[in-house]
Amino acid sequence: MINTLWKIFRTGIVTENVLGQDTENIEVIGQKLSKLIKKRFKGSLKIRHIDAGSCNGCELEIHALNNPIYDIERYGVHFTASPRFADLLLVTGPVSRNMEIALKRTYDATPTPKVVVAVGDCGWNGGIFGESYASLGGIDKVIPVDVIIKGCPPTPSALLNGIILAISN
Amino acid sequence: MKQQFTHNEVPLDKYFETAEQMKKKLAVLTAEWAAEIEDYFEIYACYRLNSQYIIVKTKCAKTQPDFPSLTSLFIVANRSERLIHSLFGIIPIGHPDLRPWIKFEDWPTDIFPLRKNVDGTQSFDRVHGEYGWVRSVGEGICEIPVGPVHAGIIEPGHFRFHAVGETIVNLEERFGYTHKGIEKRFESLGWQDGAKLAGRVSGDSTVAHTIGYCQALESLSDTIIPKRAAWLRALLLERERIANHLGDIGAICNDASFVILFFQFMRLKEKLMKTNQQLWGHRFMMDIVVPGGLSIDLSDVGINIILKELIWLEKEFDELVKIYDGNPSLEERVLTTGILTKEQALELGVVGYVARASGLKMDCRADYPFSPYDQISVRVSTYTDGDVNARIWVRIDEVRESIRIIRFLLNELPIGQVTVVCNRPEPNKVGFSAVESWRGETLYWLQSDYQGQLTRCMVRDSSSVNWLALEYAVMNNIVADFPLCNKSFNASYSGNDL
Numbered sequence: 001m002i003n004t005l006w007k008i009f010r011t012g013i014v015t016e017n018v019l020g021q022d023t024e025n026i027e028v029i030g031q032k033l034s035k036l037i038k039k040r041f042k043g044s045l046k047i048r049h050i051d052a053g054s055c056n057g058c059e060l061e062i063h064a065l066n067n068p069i070y071d072i073e074r075y076g077v078h079f080t081a082s083p084r085f086a087d088l089l090l091v092t093g094p095v096s097r098n099m100e101i102a103l104k105r106t107y108d109a110t111p112t113p114k115v116v117v118a119v120g121d122c123g124w125n126g127g128i129f130g131e132s133y134a135s136l137g138g139i140d141k142v143i144p145v146d147v148i149i150k151g152c153p154p155t156p157s158a159l160l161n162g163i164i165l166a167i168s169n
Numbered sequence: 170m171k172q173q174f175t176h177n178e179v180p181l182d183k184y185f186e187t188a189e190q191m192k193k194k195l196a197v198l199t200a201e202w203a204a205e206i207e208d209y210f211e212i213y214a215c216y217r218l219n220s221q222y223i224i225v226k227t228k229c230a231k232t233q234p235d236f237p238s239l240t241s242l243f244i245v246a247n248r249s250e251r252l253i254h255s256l257f258g259i260i261p262i263g264h265p266d267l268r269p270w271i272k273f274e275d276w277p278t279d280i281f282p283l284r285k286n287v288d289g290t291q292s293f294d295r296v297h298g299e300y301g302w303v304r305s306v307g308e309g310i311c312e313i314p315v316g317p318v319h320a321g322i323i324e325p326g327h328f329r330f331h332a333v334g335e336t337i338v339n340l341e342e343r344f345g346y347t348h349k350g351i352e353k354r355f356e357s358l359g360w361q362d363g364a365k366l367a368g369r370v371s372g373d374s375t376v377a378h379t380i381g382y383c384q385a386l387e388s389l390s391d392t393i394i395p396k397r398a399a400w401l402r403a404l405l406l407e408r409e410r411i412a413n414h415l416g417d418i419g420a421i422c423n424d425a426s427f428v429i430l431f432f433q434f435m436r437l438k439e440k441l442m443k444t445n446q447q448l449w450g451h452r453f454m455m456d457i458v459v460p461g462g463l464s465i466d467l468s469d470v471g472i473n474i475i476l477k478e479l480i481w482l483e484k485e486f487d488e489l490v491k492i493y494d495g496n497p498s499l500e501e502r503v504l505t506t507g508i509l510t511k512e513q514a515l516e517l518g519v520v521g522y523v524a525r526a527s528g529l530k531m532d533c534r535a536d537y538p539f540s541p542y543d544q545i546s547v548r549v550s551t552y553t554d555g556d557v558n559a560r561i562w563v564r565i566d567e568v569r570e571s572i573r574i575i576r577f578l579l580n581e582l583p584i585g586q587v588t589v590v591c592n593r594p595e596p597n598k599v600g601f602s603a604v605e606s607w608r609g610e611t612l613y614w615l616q617s618d619y620q621g622q623l624t625r626c627m628v629r630d631s632s633s634v635n636w637l638a639l640e641y642a643v644m645n646n647i648v649a650d651f652p653l654c655n656k657s658f659n660a661s662y663s664g665n666d667l
Contacts, residue, residue: 003492004429014436049322053347055663057372057453060416062322064442067435081320097292098273098346099325102317128366132289133282134350153372155452 015071018157019164025150026162041087041115041167043076048086048110052103052139053096053129057153058120062090064156072160083109088166089116091143093123095136107143115166117147119159124148174222174601184212184227185237191216196223197518198243200612200629201250203257205285210259212236213627214246215612220536222603224614229259238264245518245634256283271345271666274298282353289353303341305331310338313648317346324662328651335647340640348666355626360386360594361460363626367613368455370628371664376402376409377606378628378664379458381613384539386460389600389615390592396583398462399540404475404578405454407571410607411482412441414564414571417659421561422493424652425502433489437482444478462588472579479572490565503558507654509642510555519638520631521609522563523658527555533605545574555642557657567607596621606631608661630664 049062065072066079080086083106095103107116118139121127126137139145149162179187188198196218204211209228216223229236238261239246250261251270258281261267269276275295280287305312310333317325325346331339351370355363367382368375380402387394419434442452448471449457457464493499509519514527524531534547550566552559594600594617604611609631618624635658643654 003488003495007433007488007492008429011433011436050318051324051347053349053663054324055347055369055372056324056661057369057375057455059322059324060373061452063416064435064439066322067439068432069436069439079322083318094349096347096349097276098348099317102325102346106318128369129349129351129354130290131292132350132354133287133292134348134353136292152369152455153453155446 014068015074016069018070018160021161022155022158023161023165025154025158026165027148027150028146028165045077045088045163045167046080046086047077047088047090047163048080048083048106049090050092050103050106052091052093052099052123052142053135054092054094054120054122058092058123061153061156061159062092062119065159070156070160072163075164077163083107084111086110087114088163089114089143090119090163091116091123091139091145092119093137093139094126094129095139095142097134097136100136100142103139103142115146116143117149117162117166118145119149120154121150121152124150127152174224176224176226176599178226178228181227181229181236184214184225185239185242187225188214188239188242191218191223191225192242194218197515198239198245199518199520199610199634200614200627201239201246201253202614202627202629203253203259203283204616204625204627205257205283206624210234210257212253212259213614214239215614222537222601224601234258235260235262237262240264243518244516244637248633248637255281257281258284268301271348273345274300282350289350289357300343302329303339305339309333326662330648330651332648335649337643337646337648337651340643342636342640344636344662345666347663349663351667352626352628356623360623361591363623364458364460365456367628368458370667371630371632371661372453372455373413373661374409374606374608374611374630374664375453375455376405376458377604377608377611378630379456380406381602381604381606381611381628382615382626383458383460384602384604385600385613385615386594387591387600388602389594389598389617391595392461392589392591394462395586395589396540397466397585398587400578400582401463401467401587402458403541404467404575405457406604406606407575407578408441408445409454411568411571412438412445413607414568415441415486417656418493418561418564420659421503421557421653421656422499424656425499427496427499430489430493430499433492437485437489440478441482444474448474459588461591462586464588466587472582475575476579479575483569483572486568493561493565500558502650502653503561504556505554506557506650507642507646507657508554508556509638511553513641514555514638517634517638517641519609519635521605521607521635522560522567523609523635523638525549525551526559526563528553531610533603533610537603539602539604541578545577547574557653560657594621594623608632608659608664609635628664628667630661630667632660632662632665635660636665
């Protein structure tokens with residue numbers, strides 16, 4: 001026990017301020033981000049992450065948002081287990097043929113107003129997987145997208161800034 | 170040093186007999202796949218015998234597309250033969266379970282995407298169909314379907330538990346949700362761009378997959394990479410191993426609700442990722458390994474940064490391991506949970522830390538080394554318990570071993586260039602490579618046609634064999650321990666589905 005407490009004490013706070021960094025790859029395309037929605041979500045946002053067929057690179061970086069360096073919870077942003085509680089869907093791509101229905105159903109299960117953020121080059125346009133018998137391409141082929149965060153994979157600071165941008169005034 | 174493998178052809182009626190002989194010699198089936206050449210389908214079985222890979226090939230005419238199933242001899246063949254049946258339409262005769270695999274029931278049954286007459290860029294209509302789930306009946310048995318959209322930040326897959334009270338009596342996995350048509354995509358991309366795609370088969374093991382692809386390609390085209398490039402590739406591979414093991418140990422602790430270690434291990438991992446960004450311009454070191462060598466050299470300043478970081482990492486890591494080791498509440502969760510016995514591990518042909526935690530001493534870096542691993546003599550760590558705790562300890566030992574390897578590599582790093590021009594693949598040849606990714610043995614097999622174009626690229630991620638073992642390991646555990654077991658295996662969905 002003493003080891004544990006000593007380690008916590010010695011480590012201190014390691015969280016970094018990354019607001020405003022890595023923002024060049026974020027693109028807002030949706031019309032829905034009205035002031036009202038932004039105002040409603042400000043200070044408390046629930047995210048449901050959906051992997052629609054990614055290679056898991058994006059997932060690792062989304063994971064990193066919860067580590068003590070990026071600590072997205074300090075902005076009132078939480079990942080939730082159910083789409084029923086979600087305000088924002090964070091979707092990685094490309095959308096595989098086998099995930100298309102599950103993605104649509106998760107989108108439908110999310111209450112409006114909702115914001116959809118497409119993550120990564122594959123979520124944007126299918127990336128290297130393109131469009132094929134098994135891959136439908138970008139997320140916007142299946143559900144409407146509001147914000148795109150490009151990159152392969154996008155860095156945690158790009159993800160954090162993209163999410164904050166989607167909900168701030 | 171080039172990796173050697175033997176390639177034998179047998180007639181179709183001797184295919185099963187050869188497998189029986191292999192089984193008698195205690196060989197393990199590592200992969201089975203198909204290819205198409207003119208009027209024939211070729212079926213390949215790859216065996217691992219001691220530290221040798223033996224590939225046995227047979228042919229069947231397109232007019233009668235079938236071959237004898239090996240599932241009765243090797244359980245591993247079960248899913249790979251279902252895959253051959255689903256994507257190639259070749260029938261494994263004697264296979265007990267020919268439900269579609271990876272290809273879903275709403276695909277047209279007469280379309281086999283990996284056949285050459287199918288245009289990979291076309292999409293198909295959905296048809297009506299139903300998957301025949303394993304059912305269990307009886308008083309008190311309940312079914313728990315989970316996925317494909319899970320509760321956490323993870324990849325999609327479906328798990329169906331049959332539970333009596335809290336105890337799991339059966340688990341059925343179903344995958345294919347992340348099937349992106351990677352193997353077909355390789356055929357249309359061309360050999361130069363294939364490395365990029367290989368790096369995205371499974372994002373967390375991007376370095377291992379790219380090395381696997383590039384080595385197979387280089388053996389196909391008789392390209393010899395500079396010594397420095399080989400050594401730096403190994404450095405990248407070991408850094409990837411450390412980063413992923415750190416993340417995994419933390420995540421397992423998190424699943425056991427010991428969040429302090431999760432945050433601490435993530436802090437160490439993040440430091441490594443930032444150094445990767447600084448030295449190679451990418452946090453996962455994607456696209457650094459290219460056919461013919463590496464795209465970026467490592468400067469002397471970079472070497473010092475890494476060596477300095479290792480001193481810091483070693484100290485921090487030891488402190489965290491001490492906390493892990495001395496915590497009874499954590500022990501309570503990880504000891505005797507998710508046991509995979511040595512007999513099961515052997516029978517199921519598992520690889521990587523899952524195999525080593527169940528007492529199987531195997532590691533491509535030691536058994537089937539490519540340069541520079543032939544000069545390192547990797548110490549392979551094994552445990553016998555086969556539980557979650559053993560899988561964590563294998564990872565702990567491997568982090569320490571990787572630190573030793575990186576120090577060795579950097580102290581003896583050869584001087585010179587890091588890239589040569591990769592030759593064109595020679596016509597009608599095959600290339601093969603086996604790389605120990607942080608997860609385990611990763612296989613690549615490439616085939617070129619008469620013009621020297623890649624006509625088939627087979628990828629076998631370690632996950633494809635380890636997933637099945639999870640079904641066995643969770644048996645008789647409580648449902649609440651499933652995340653813990655799953656994380657300790659940490660197989661890739663994308664690497665399995667392709």
